Amino acid sequence: MIELRGVSKTVMSGTSPLTILHPLDLVVPAGQFLAVTGPSGSGKSTLLGLIAGLDAPSGGRVLIDGTDITALDEDRLAKLRGQKIGFVFQFFHLVPSLTAFENVMVPMEIAGRADAPGRAATLLSEVGLTGRGHHYPSQLSGGEQQRIAIARALANDPLILLADEPTGNLDTANGRHIMDLLRGVNERRGTTLVLATHDPGLAGMAQQQLALRDGRRDGH
Ligand code: ADP
Ligand code: MG
Numbered sequence: 001m002i003e004l005r006g007v008s009k010t011v012m013s014g015t016s017p018l019t020i021l022h023p024l025d026l027v028v029p030a031g032q033f034l035a036v037t038g039p040s041g042s043g044k045s046t047l048l049g050l051i052a053g054l055d056a057p058s059g060g061r062v063l064i065d066g067t068d069i070t071a072l073d074e075d076r077l078a079k080l081r082g083q084k085i086g087f088v089f090q091f092f093h094l095v096p097s098l099t100a101f102e103n104v105m106v107p108m109e110i111a112g113r114a115d116a117p118g119r120a121a122t123l124l125s126e127v128g129l130t131g132r133g134h135h136y137p138s139q140l141s142g143g144e145q146q147r148i149a150i151a152r153a154l155a156n157d158p159l160i161l162l163a164d165e166p167t168g169n170l171d172t173a174n175g176r177h178i179m180d181l182l183r184g185v186n187e188r189r190g191t192t193l194v195l196a197t198h199d200p201g202l203a204g205m206a207q208q209q210l211a212l213r214d215g216r217r218d219g220h
Contacts, residue, residue: 001030001192002051002160007060009046009215021046021215023060028208030159033186033193035203038212044196047212048162051194052085053077065159082111086153086191088163088182092145094137100124100148101133107155123151127181143174150181160192161185167202179205 009021021043028034036044049055050062053069062069065084069077094103104123108116124133127147137145146166153161163182167175179202186193195202203209211218 001032001065002026002028002194003061003063004051005061005063007050007057007062009043009050009055010058019215021050021057024217026210028192028194030192031186031190032208033183033195033206034208034210035206036194036196036210036212037198037200037203038218039198042212043215044212045164046215047210048087048164048194048196051160052087052162053081054087082107083156084159086156086158086161088146088149088153088161088166090165090168092137092142092149092169094145094148094152096137098136099133100129100135100137100140100144103137103148104133104151104155107152111156113156119155120151123154124148126154127151141174142170143177146170146174146178147181150178150185154185154189154191157189158191160194162194164196165198166195167197167199 004024004026006023006025008019008023010017010019036047038044050057057070064080067080069080072080101120104120105116108119124130127150129144129147132144167178170178182193183205185191195206197203
């Protein structure tokens, strides 16, 4: 489902190259829940961005559902991302000028789905926010905004859901609710779930753990 072969990332830091992810091999079978752990700065977000095709690796190959995404042009990559990958961020990243309902609609409108309004209503109900669709992000709590972000990420029934510290900006109760939602998606829909977290309790729920330190698999 997700396969990384020698994937690395090197950026320029001032005038010298800096490797923020050293060559990494990883296989995440379809439907698995993988937790990526490690301290701040260890490379978790970099890795998720590479899996999502939001960023290109400096070396190696990223295979998503059998497709080498590093070989795709921008249009094909954007299309694959829209169809197969949902992304949830720590700070929600909702569009502030759109209502909750409209935020959930965006990926479906891009995909040209005729059933978008009906599906948006179903998704809002799935995250427990029926009746809040007309609210703008600024009128919603952090936990509610994250639930909208999850509904948006699920809009096109992705095979893969990537969540980058999705509870990092929430209190304990809201964080638990978000984790229940994500695990429910993984279990009920069979969506592959990749969760970046520095919470060992959350990581312990996963079927596979990848611990990073300084851009390397910890202990290697
Ligand atoms: P994490 O998500 O685990 O906190 P990141 O993947 O965000 O870690 O970052 C890993 C390291 O790479 C950090 O030291 C960060 O400062 C650095 N980094 C990330 N992106 C860039 C970039 N575009 N240019 C320079 N350094 C970067
Ligand atoms: Mg990060």
